[in-house]
Amino acid sequence: MTLPKSFEDYTLQLMGAERFTRLCQALDTPSPVSIRFNPFKTTNEERQSMTFPGHEGERIKQTDKVSWCNEGHYLESRPVFTLDPLLHAGAYYVQEASSMFIDHVIREYVTEPVKMLDLCAAPGGKTTAVRAALPEGSLLFCNEPVKLRANILSENMQKFGHPEVIVTNNYPKDYARSGLRFDVILADVPCSGEGMFRKDEDAVRLWSPQNVEKCRDLQREIIETIWPCLNAGGILIYSTCTYNAKEDEENIAWIAENLGADVLKVPVEDGWNITGPLVGDYPVCRFLPGYTMGEGLFMAALRKRGEKKEMKENKVREARQRKKEKGKQDHQQPTTAYQQWLKEPVNFHWVADRLVAMPQQWDAYYLQATKYLHILHAGITIGTAKGKDLVPDESLALSTALSTEAFPRWEAGYHEALQYLHREAVALPAEMPKGYVLVTYQGHPLGFVKNLGSRANNLYPKEWKIKIAL
16 A cells, blocks of 8 residues: 555654554555444344355355454455345444444443433444443434435434434534533544545545644544533543544643543453553553554543532533423324334324434433434434324334334345335235335344235335445
8 A cells, every 4th residue: 555655754753663564564454344233133143143145145254253342243254235134124233343442432431321422423333332332221412514424324323223312413513502411422533534544545545744733623623612511520532543643642632631631541451452552641542453453543531520519510400401391392192003103102292294202211302402403313203194194214113112013014035125125116925914014124124115905115215225236
């Protein structure tokens, strides 16, 4: 790989000859392929036996586990993931192994239910890992300021299926104005992308010392803007996919010293070959190709300083806000039939002509968010009103809260499932009852069709359909 001369000069000085040589050698080898299973949709038995579609009918197997993430696995080679219905069902997520380290950090420092914000979340790899690692009873906001990327984030979070999630399309300043406060914030900030050199030729082409400086300044602006949204005593997880110290160690020092935070030591095992700081002595974690089996990643955890009195005042303020919002609620309960579409019925809100189900304890936070933020997805979208009918939504089909017994089910074979995901017409068995039918593959819901008897209307979202030819 031909690297920019200024990158080579700086990185050699930063890492030293041995590390830099091993990095360069690794960048000339193929990237490892890894996936992370969804623990809410798969069993241990399924994970152990699952294979993935390759070319010309071959099946690709798993090899080793990812050491720092229990649900992470490496694969023998890269499958044709788009042609795997289980990917679209949310049974697993394709994620490079280094980024799965967020699972370890969350489990280390988050041991009770929290309100968390993933600030720069698209396309959703770290977000789905976070949701899997958070204690049950936690609420996760995930945000992306770029509209196209935010739509992809929303799709991936709906496929993941956990109901205690809110997806937004906003800038940090919008959150700062909202009055929402969080116990944990993940800031996987936009960066110069040096850690993606092996996977993305554009990352090499677009790199420049000027862009590094620009990214460093933007990262500080993002953290400074969102800092008031983090409760005193709360955790900030700062992450980049780049190697230079300007965007990494120097920014951690800037946050700790200018905003007021203590940098936490994340315990790791020696066999993981995670590198510590290359500059300064704050405890940080670096993943370097040639040492760890994954791409370049930098991550650090910081605890926001604050007196216990301030922490108590924040909780009192939040309780008052929740009470205020709860008093304004005007619930419109749907019919009992619609409630039965969920395993355990929760409180419902009518939003325009769409029925959204939010877990009861988060009603006030959801209502507060609707005032200040552009919400793309929240909880479970039950359906869309169409005349006197309520058309069940894809979000409902993919939710872990769906009562699968509420609808007739059609178990599709592999090619039938691909036809459905390609939004083609599918032929249902003659004995299938008319009305809405849940399409499944290997027991995992994919979405709905409406059986009219003579034909079935494919209800898979147009914007989600498989684009490549079958």
